[in-house]
Amino acid sequence: MMKRTFKIALFVFWVVAVLLLIALTSVALAQTGTPPPTKQDVTADDVNRIAKQMYCPVCENEPLDACRTAACQQWRAQIGQMLSEGQSEQQIKDYFVARYGARVLAQPPAQGISLLLYVLPIVGLIVGVIFLVWLLRRLRARGTAAPVATPAPPSGDEYIDRVEQDLKNF
Amino acid sequence: MIVDLGLIALVIAALAAIYSFVMAILGGTQKRPAYIESARRAAVAVLPLLTLACLAIIVSNLTDNYSLEYTYRVSNSTTPTFLRITALWGGQNGSILFWNWLMSIYIFCVFVRPWKSNRDLLPWVIAVSIGTQAFFILLTIFFANPFARLFADAAGNISPSVFMPAGATLFRAADGQGLNPLLRHPGMIIHPPMLYLGFVGLVIPFAYAIAALIAKNKTNSWIIAMRRPTLVAWLFLSLGLLLGARWAYDVLGWGGYWGWDPVENSALLPWLTATAFLHSVIIQEKRGMFKILNMVLITLSFSWMILGTFVTRTGVISSVHSFARSSLGVPFLSFWAFSLVGAITLMAIRSDLLKSDNKLESFLSREAMFLLNSFVFLTIWFTVNVGTYYSMFSELLTGEKLTIGPPVYNQLVGPQVAALILLMGIAPLVAWHKSSPEALGKMIWKPAVLAVAVMVLLFVIGANPIFVAIGFGLVTFSLAITLTEYWRGMRARHKLSGENYFKAFTHLIARNRRRYGGYMIHLGVLVMGIGVIGSLNFQVQTQRSLAPGGQMQVGPYTITYERALTCDPSTGQMSADCAAWYIERGRDIAIVAGYMTIEKAGQAPVRVAPYREIFLNGTGELTPPGVLSTVGEDLYLLFLGEQSGFGTIKAYINPLIQFLWVGGIILVIGTLVAMWPTPTARRQTAALPERAVAVK
Numbered sequence: 001m002m003k004r005t006f007k008i009a010l011f012v013f014w015v016v017a018v019l020l021l022i023a024l025t026s027v028a029l030a031q032t033g034t035p036p037p038t039k040q041d042v043t044a045d046d047v048n049r050i051a052k053q054m055y056c057p058v059c060e061n062e063p064l065d066a067c068r069t070a071a072c073q074q075w076r077a078q079i080g081q082m083l084s085e086g087q088s089e090q091q092i093k094d095y096f097v098a099r100y101g102a103r104v105l106a107q108p109p110a111q112g113i114s115l116l117l118y119v120l121p122i123v124g125l126i127v128g129v130i131f132l133v134w135l136l137r138r139l140r141a142r143g144t145a146a147p148v149a150t151p152a153p154p155s156g157d158e159y160i161d162r163v164e165q166d167l168k169n170f
Numbered sequence: 171m172i173v174d175l176g177l178i179a180l181v182i183a184a185l186a187a188i189y190s191f192v193m194a195i196l197g198g199t200q201k202r203p204a205y206i207e208s209a210r211r212a213a214v215a216v217l218p219l220l221t222l223a224c225l226a227i228i229v230s231n232l233t234d235n236y237s238l239e240y241t242y243r244v245s246n247s248t249t250p251t252f253l254r255i256t257a258l259w260g261g262q263n264g265s266i267l268f269w270n271w272l273m274s275i276y277i278f279c280v281f282v283r284p285w286k287s288n289r290d291l292l293p294w295v296i297a298v299s300i301g302t303q304a305f306f307i308l309l310t311i312f313f314a315n316p317f318a319r320l321f322a323d324a325a326g327n328i329s330p331s332v333f334m335p336a337g338a339t340l341f342r343a344a345d346g347q348g349l350n351p352l353l354r355h356p357g358m359i360i361h362p363p364m365l366y367l368g369f370v371g372l373v374i375p376f377a378y379a380i381a382a383l384i385a386k387n388k389t390n391s392w393i394i395a396m397r398r399p400t401l402v403a404w405l406f407l408s409l410g411l412l413l414g415a416r417w418a419y420d421v422l423g424w425g426g427y428w429g430w431d432p433v434e435n436s437a438l439l440p441w442l443t444a445t446a447f448l449h450s451v452i453i454q455e456k457r458g459m460f461k462i463l464n465m466v467l468i469t470l471s472f473s474w475m476i477l478g479t480f481v482t483r484t485g486v487i488s489s490v491h492s493f494a495r496s497s498l499g500v501p502f503l504s505f506w507a508f509s510l511v512g513a514i515t516l517m518a519i520r521s522d523l524l525k526s527d528n529k530l531e532s533f534l535s536r537e538a539m540f541l542l543n544s545f546v547f548l549t550i551w552f553t554v555n556v557g558t559y560y561s562m563f564s565e566l567l568t569g570e571k572l573t574i575g576p577p578v579y580n581q582l583v584g585p586q587v588a589a590l591i592l593l594m595g596i597a598p599l600v601a602w603h604k605s606s607p608e609a610l611g612k613m614i615w616k617p618a619v620l621a622v623a624v625m626v627l628l629f630v631i632g633a634n635p636i637f638v639a640i641g642f643g644l645v646t647f648s649l650a651i652t653l654t655e656y657w658r659g660m661r662a663r664h665k666l667s668g669e670n671y672f673k674a675f676t677h678l679i680a681r682n683r684r685r686y687g688g689y690m691i692h693l694g695v696l697v698m699g700i701g702v703i704g705s706l707n708f709q710v711q712t713q714r715s716l717a718p719g720g721q722m723q724v725g726p727y728t729i730t731y732e733r734a735l736t737c738d739p740s741t742g743q744m745s746a747d748c749a750a751w752y753i754e755r756g757r758d759i760a761i762v763a764g765y766m767t768i769e770k771a772g773q774a775p776v777r778v779a780p781y782r783e784i785f786l787n788g789t790g791e792l793t794p795p796g797v798l799s800t801v802g803e804d805l806y807l808l809f810l811g812e813q814s815g816f817g818t819i820k821a822y823i824n825p826l827i828q829f830l831w832v833g834g835i836i837l838v839i840g841t842l843v844a845m846w847p848t849p850t851a852r853r854q855t856a857a858l859p860e861r862a863v864a865v866k
């Protein structure tokens with residue numbers, strides 16, 4: 001019985017872990033680049049698609065595609081220019097990163113100091129899960145003597161209690 | 171004159187708070203009820219005193235008193251009366267005073283009546299809450315005093331000061347600078363007070379928790395006593411977040427409602443731990459378990475509320491360097507560290523008090539589910555913390571500031587929220603003590619099958635990326651279970667008492683508001699989840715420049731651009747059409763509006779005029795959209811401006827976004843249901859005489 005319940009607990013962790021994995025891989029898959037548009041059909045939408053993933057230093061916390069300052073307009077014009085020259089999304093981003101640093105990207109590259117950003121939450125999660133399992137087992141193991149027979153807390157309502165009772169027999 | 175009165179009231183409020191703090195501690199340590207009573211009365215006196223101080227600022231705004239620096243900054247001769255009042259929280263110093271005033275309302279409500287029970291806790295609840303209040307009043311007086319006046323020295327230099335510098339004369343500006351146009355929108359007038367009310371309210375549960383530790387109170391009475399104030403604070407915090415999201419959607423013009431911006435995050439962080447606390451404390455109340463966890467959760471909520479206030483009030487987050495410039499930095503961070511270290515030390519000293527009364531009987535029990543729930547809330551909290559404060563640290567370490575945009579948060583937080591939604595479904599079905607997998611399986615197989623069916627269906631019709639299908643599947647699962655819980659309760663009542671289903675429903679809720687109010691909050695969150703997943707993943711965005719009469723197609727909508735209207739009072743470019751735009755606005759903004767018509771097959775055309783509101787003082791602009799809302803989606807149109815006869819229009823389709831707002835309303839109603847005073851007390855007293863008669 002106990003083995004079984006522990007299995008259930010493990011199952012819940014696995015569900016969480018699998019969800020995390022699926023989400024991360026699907027995000028990674030979704031990010032494979034789109035082919036660069038040909039010279040003649042660069043639209044505002046093409047520019048915005050790239051600008052959405054960038055920040056210009058003038059606009060604090062506002063993506064480049066939404067920021068309306070003159071500096072940001074110039075950046076967007078430049079993106080449009082580079083697209084019409086046939087440059088790819090990655091080339092354009094690399095150009096801006098080389099000039100202004102990684103801060104122009106909404107999603108910092110997972111390298112160097114920014115790697116920590118991705119690693120920390122995952123490390124936190126792993127440490128947390130280990131701690132949680134340890135805590136659960138400890139709470140479970142403590143006083144393996146007869147469990148304190150506390151009745152299920154009454155809800156203070158006879159109807160609810162009867163409903164609960166009915167549900168048990170359900 | 172009125173300014174002097176306000177300043178004096180503020181100083182007396184500080185003295186009253188300090189007096190109350192000292193007397194509460196003396197009364198608590200020396201067991202002197204008279205001292206404690208005196209402390210309680212002094213604590214209650216803070217509200218009227220701060221009210222006087224706030225009124226002084228408002229009167230100064232109303233009477234064009236431009237010798238007061240604060241009035242000079244937030245008001246001017248053309249500011250309407252209503253905005254002169256709300257300008258009380260329109261600038262940094264005034265908003266901190268206002269923040270204090272709101273905190274004193276909570277303190278007043280908690281202490282205004284003499285306590286009949288929990289008298290051992292009283293001195294310490296007073297000490298912690300009024301201590302916090304005293305700190306913030308002193309902060310107002312010494313670092314952010316709204317009563318500073320403008321003085322001109324002998325050389326004619328004008329500077330603000332609370333007291334008249336030697337040889338200076340009072341300076342009265344001809345007119346004020348006026349309220350920041352950003353703060354004139356109704357959303358921005360109502361949103362900060364809600365958020366502040368949520369923030370300051372967290373002092374009450376924290377004070378109770380600390381008091382229970384100091385007074386070595388082993389009972390649950392403090393949990394019961396602080397439950398309602400905590401829910402009030404949580405309600406306002408949630409409302410503040412929701413209204414902030416709505417405001418962003420209505421005026422900021424980027425097609426979204428939540429940008430994971432550090433200011434938003436710093437309000438979300440205490441909400442996360444407070445929500446975990448509200449759940450986890452139920453286990454302490456019913457089973458005497460997880461006492462350390464609850465202390466940790468409420469301490470984190472309180473200290474991150476302090477940190478959040480600091481971040482939102484000083485703008486430190488945009489750059490670490492502004493930290494050095496802000497005089498508020500050191501006191502704020504000291505207080506934050508003190509609350510954190512103090513609470514942890516106290517927990518260590520009283521560790522024997524925090525031992526669990528019961529052991530965990532099974533991993534598959536309500537208790538274990540609650541623990542898992544707190545755990546997930548804490549991992550989300552940790553993740554958002556890393557994201558929010560990481561850019562600050564990266565700047566310190568490397569000299570280069572990093573931007574952490576929404577994609578990063580969505581990837582990291584999304585899966586964790588998915589786990590929470592799963593728990594929201596399963597946990598309420600798991601029995602206390604222990605549950606058998608068979609019993610649980612019996613209750614969840616139907617919703618699980620439904621959820622899997624939804625996932626498969628969505629996957630087949632091509633919902634992409636795959637986690638959209640997973641997300642909707644999980645929401646379906648928990649939604650089905652929550653609705654079934656209502657249904658089972660209603661059916662049971664219907665069978666037992668023969669009430670009709672509507673009566674059974676209302677009675678069910680009335681008889682157990684806490685439980686069914688809680689479920690209603692869950693419903694609200696799940697409905698919001700539908701809106702978030704939909705708007706995040708299926709948003710369509712397109713931008714075109716059109717000549718008058720030109721058309722663009724967005725999804726099923728045809729948009730016809732008519733014309734642009736530019737109004738600029740500073741250049742005198744004010745055609746007859748402009749008058750209508752300035753009815754409720756100051757003259758210090760320029761308007762660039764674009765008139766357009768939306769047509770959809772089978773529907774009457776709708777005319778909208780999205781516009782840009784450009785602040786002439788150069789502090790920024792607002793971009794309110796033109797929106798056509800339907801049940802399924804919003805067509806959200808922005809007018810970006812006109813150039814050589816071409817108007818630029820940006821159009822978004824935000825699918826399912828209505829669910830977000832409706833879910834928010836359900837959440838608020840659910841919270842009201844859960845916290846509404848139960849009529850049990852009244853019912854019992856009313857029933858007593860009958861019973862007495864029966865006994866006779």
